[in-house]
Amino acid sequence: MSDLLANHTTLRLGGPAARLLTHTDPAAWPELAHTIINEPTAPFVLGGGSNTLADDAGYPGTVIRMATRGITARPLDDDAVEVTAQAGEPLSALVAFAVSEHLSGIEYLAGIPGTVGAAPVQNTGAYGQQISDTLTRLTVYDWHRRRHVDFRPAACGFGYRTSIFKAHPGRWTILQAALRLTRSAYAAPITYQHLAHALGIPLGARPPLAEAAQGVLADRCQRGLALPKDGPDARQAGSVFLNPLITTAQADVVRAAGGAVHHDDHGVLRASAGWLLQLAGYHPGSRLAPGVSCSTRRTLTLTTHDGATAQFFTVALQRLAHDVFEATGIRLHPEPVRPAAAWMPVGSGADHDSEASVI
Numbered sequence: 259m260s261d262l263l264a265n266h267t268t269l270r271l272g273g274p275a276a277r278l279l280t281h282t283d284p285a286a287w288p289e290l291a292h293t294i295i296n297e298p299t300a301p302f303v304l305g306g307g308s309n310t311l312a313d314d315a316g317y318p319g320t321v322i323r324m325a326t327r328g329i330t331a332r333p334l335d336d337d338a339v340e341v342t343a344q345a346g347e348p349l350s351a352l353v354a355f356a357v358s359e360h361l362s363g364i365e366y367l368a369g370i371p372g373t374v375g376a377a378p379v380q381n382t383g384a385y386g387q388q389i390s391d392t393l394t395r396l397t398v399y400d401w402h403r404r405r406h407v408d409f410r411p412a413a414c415g416f417g418y419r420t421s422i423f424k425a426h427p428g429r430w431t432i433l434q435a436a437l438r439l440t441r442s443a444y445a446a447p448i449t450y451q452h453l454a455h456a457l458g459i460p461l462g463a464r465p466p467l468a469e470a471a472q473g474v475l476a477d478r479c480q481r482g483l484a485l486p487k488d489g490p491d492a493r494q495a496g497s498v499f500l501n502p503l504i505t506t507a508q509a510d511v512v513r514a515a516g517g518a519v520h521h522d523d524h525g526v527l528r529a530s531a532g533w534l535l536q537l538a539g540y541h542p543g544s545r546l547a548p549g550v551s552c553s554t555r556r557t558l559t560l561t562t563h564d565g566a567t568a569q570f571f572t573v574a575l576q577r578l579a580h581d582v583f584e585a586t587g588i589r590l591h592p593e594p595v596r597p598a599a600a601w602m603p604v605g606s607g608a609d610h611d612s613e614a615s616v617i
């Protein structure tokens with residue numbers, strides 16, 4: 259397979275990597291890290307590429323594709339089990355494992371593309387659940403200290419779609435994640451009205467685990483939140499903007515215009531980025547730049563077609579953000595990550611050093 263990053267990202271954008279390594283054997287990590295540590299360019303770590311906007315010029319250093327697999331379970335007590343997964347394991351495989359083992363805590367994350375290792379980076383979440391709710395330990399490689407380190411959740415700086423791993427890209431590579439899941443045949447209480455409606459149960463009820471996960475998959479398909487194998491929406495990275503943080507004054511403006519505001523899982527007031535795009539005049543199918551349009555199902559998802567480049571994609575993002583700002587004064591921030599080629603300066607993220615335990 260060619261080393262074009264377009265072959266490894268769901269947007270199908272990105273030029274060649276100077277070197278592309280696929281990491282499959284956890285025991286081989288020290289040797290792999292050793293070959294990279296003195297390179298002038300920091301490595302870029304790629305999972306499933308479903309939240310990455312790679313440059314047309316490609317990447318000037320080593321790209322490491324995390325493809326380690328494996329899930330193990332260890333009983334903790336009568337109520338809980340610790341489930342440990344390698345970074346390259348698909349998140350969907352971990353969800354399927356939990357559901358089949360009657361373990362509750364991640365069932366509403368069904369259908370999110372990508373890997374276990376990338377999920378803590380943006381604290382991946384959906385339908386009121388986020389990966390940080392159940393994480394107990396991350397085993398990471400610290401490129402500054404050149405060794406393995408264990409992180410407890412309190413040291414990870416988790417917030418709405420963020421963490422210290424996102425704030426300090428390239429300092430740590432997540433190798434494995436441990437979660438505390440609850441023994442139960444039932445899902446966590448349902449908090450999304452339309453999902454409760456689709457399952458025919460009241461808000462706050464607890465559907466059987468498999469029903470909850472299947473309900474989420476069906477809802478994702480119906481609302482254009484799934485990644486189709488083919489068709490006009492197959493090349494995408496999901497939502498392209500985070501739901502923006504807003505002031506109470508901006509919340510009043512949004513409500514007056516007919517929009518909804520909500521408090522996120524961390525209690526912060528946010529508006530719906532998709533609704534703001536529609537207020538600014540965009541809709542599913544809007545053409546934005548050569549080869550780039552809103553998906554046929556959702557304004558907040560952009561899809562790429564023949565002729566698309568990362569540069570055109572960036573132009574489309576800038577156009578949308580500009581028009582929302584002109585219409586509302588609210589700033590949108592892109593969700594997909596652009597690979598950064600520089601090593602993080604030594605000391606970056608150092609405030610977290612004392613909170614992590616070296617193993």
Ligand SMILES: Cc1cc2nc3c(=O)[nH]c(=O)nc-3n(C[C@H](O)[C@H](O)[C@H](O)COP(=O)(O)OP(=O)(O)OC[C@H]3O[C@@H](n4cnc5c(N)ncnc54)[C@H](O)[C@@H]3O)c2cc1C
Binds near residue numbers: 372
């Ligand atoms: C159809 C669709 C629906 C989606 N729905 C949701 C949703 O509901 N909620 C949500 O939160 N997201 C959603 N996403 C976005 C995306 O799937 C998630 O953010 C996912 O967790 C990204 O995983 P990945 O392996 O593909 O990440 P990648 O794109 O490979 O990487 C993303 C970032 O994480 C870093 N990274 C990857 N692996 C590691 C590692 N092992 N250690 C350190 N850094 C690493 C990369 O360097 C990059 O900065 C959706 C995307 C699509 C296409």
